Amino acid sequence: MKKNILFISCEEAKHICDKNQYGEASFWEKFKLGLRLSWCKITRAYTKNNNALTKCIEDSKVDALNQQELDDLKQAFEKQLGNQH
Amino acid sequence: MPEHTIDPNQWIHLYSDYLFNYTISRVNDREIAKDLVQDTFVAGLNSMKNFKGQASERTWLISILKRKIIDYYRKINSNKGKAEIRMSYSGDENEGDWLEERVADPYDKTAEDDLENNELGNAIYECLSKLPAKQAEVFKMKTILNYETEAICNELNITASNLWVIVHRARTAMAECMKKNWF
Numbered sequence: 001m002k003k004n005i006l007f008i009s010c011e012e013a014k015h016i017c018d019k020n021q022y023g024e025a026s027f028w029e030k031f032k033l034g035l036r037l038s039w040c041k042i043t044r045a046y047t048k049n050n051n052a053l054t055k056c057i058e059d060s061k062v063d064a065l066n067q068q069e070l071d072d073l074k075q076a077f078e079k080q081l082g083n084q085h
Numbered sequence: 086m087p088e089h090t091i092d093p094n095q096w097i098h099l100y101s102d103y104l105f106n107y108t109i110s111r112v113n114d115r116e117i118a119k120d121l122v123q124d125t126f127v128a129g130l131n132s133m134k135n136f137k138g139q140a141s142e143r144t145w146l147i148s149i150l151k152r153k154i155i156d157y158y159r160k161i162n163s164n165k166g167k168a169e170i171r172m173s174y175s176g177d178e179n180e181g182d183w184l185e186e187r188v189a190d191p192y193d194k195t196a197e198d199d200l201e202n203n204e205l206g207n208a209i210y211e212c213l214s215k216l217p218a219k220q221a222e223v224f225k226m227k228t229i230l231n232y233e234t235e236a237i238c239n240e241l242n243i244t245a246s247n248l249w250v251i252v253h254r255a256r257t258a259m260a261e262c263m264k265k266n267w268f
Contacts, residue, residue, distance in 0.1 A: 018253050022227065024234065049260040056263055057228055060205035063109050064102045064229045067240065069119060074097045077126050081093060084130060 008032050013043045021054045089138045091145075093130055100143055102225065103210045104150055110203050111154055121157060125150040205267065212262035216255055223248060224255035 008016070016033045019025040025033070036043050065073065104125060108118040128149050136145055213221050223241070226232045227248075238245055 014253060015249060018249060018256060021256070022234075049264065050256060053256060053260045053263060056205060056267065057209060060202050060209055061110075062206040062209050062229055063106050064225050065105050065119070066230055070097070070101060073101060073119065073123055073126075076123055077097055077130075080127050080130055 006032065006035060008036055010036075010040060010042055013037075013040065014046050017043070017047050017050050021050055089141050091133055091136045091138070091142055093126075093133065096126055096129070096142070096146070099214070100146055103143065103207075103214070104146060106206050106210060107147065107203075108150060108154065110206060112157065117157065121150065121153045124153050128153070208263065208267045209259075212259050212266065215262060216258055220251055220255040220258070223251045224259065227252055 013033055013036045016025050016029045020030060020033065033043075033047075037047060101122065104122045105118055108121050109115060112118055112121065125146060129146050132149075136142075140148075213224065216224065223237060226237045226240075227234070232240075234245055234248060237243075238248055241248075243251075
């Protein structure tokens with residue numbers, strides 16, 4: 001079956017919505033998502049929750065250790081752990 | 086009988102990011118925050134015999150971390166002089182330790198925004214801890230550390246489509262969890 005270039009499935013819409021949260025959706029993808037949002041309640045609900053999650057994380061200014069920092073911490077701690085035994 | 090057990094082998098994996106986020110929101114310096122988290126784990130290891138199991142491991146480690154943050158502020162304040170430490174006290178009835186309360190009690194923070202951000206950060210980590218390990222790792226790298234898709238795929242040896250499936254599952258679970266706890 002030929003894939004419709006304008007109308008996308010709910011799953012594809014969710015995928016584009018996810019990419020859009022990270023600024024990785026193309027103009028054409030955003031257009032197709034917008035079209036689906038105009039009539040699909042499920043996509044609208046998903047997008048609403050997804051946007052709220054993104055805003056939450058941005059507002060929180062939450063931070064984490066990167067892999068290198070985590071590895072350094074692990075290495076130093078394991079050394080201490082070894083000294084205990 | 087103690088309700089909680091202690092297992093230091095899991096500490097780095099389970100609590101590093103939570104403790105780091107807790108610390109950096111209070112000291113605003115990445116290097117110092119890392120040092121304080123490391124000191125906390127070492128202090129926890131050295132005082133494991135004091136763990137009674139009444140609180141969870143994380144709560145217990147946070148109580149150690151609070152002391153470390155207090156010590157850190159004491160140290161820098163002792164270099165600057167003591168005047169700053171007592172500045173929020175107005176009368177004899179309010180005797181106490183301003184510094185200790187500032188670290189221990191988030192309600193003493195000057196800006197409401199800071200308090201809300203800290204609580205929001207805690208809620209995010211609470212929800213993140215409930216995700217399967219792989220989802221949590223990918224979500225953290227993509228959403229909190231803002232890594233490029235390609236960099237995550239290379240590091241974890243997964244395809245881009247695999248990454249987006251994991252991100253989708255993680256975001257759905259996170260949104261659901263945050264809806265219950267925060268929205």
